[in-house]
Amino acid sequence: xxxxxxxxxxxxxxxxxxxxxxxxxxxxxxxxxxxxxxxxxxxxxxxxxxxxxxxxxxxxxxxxxxxxxxxxxx
Numbered sequence: 001x002x003x004x005x006x007x008x009x010x011x012x013x014x015x016x017x018x019x020x021x022x023x024x025x026x027x028x029x030x031x032x033x034x035x036x037x038x039x040x041x042x043x044x045x046x047x048x049x050x051x052x053x054x055x056x057x058x059x060x061x062x063x064x065x066x067x068x069x070x071x072x073x074x
């Protein structure tokens with residue numbers, strides 16, 4: 001897992017993880033720094049978007065106390 005900090009990232013894979021599409025499984029890749037190229041897998045709720053629409057979306061990955069959160073752009 002990544003150290004606590006803020007990382008620029010991009011969504012490289014996304015798929016619905018629930019029948020109603022409310023949960024999306026995401027893989028994001030870190031874009032810079034010593035962890036460049038590392039992939040973080042996580043799930044997201046409340047995106048309001050279809051999983052395929054999230055592919056290629058820039059994001060900010062924030063790790064605090066070992067827990068990642070993701071802020072999607074656009």
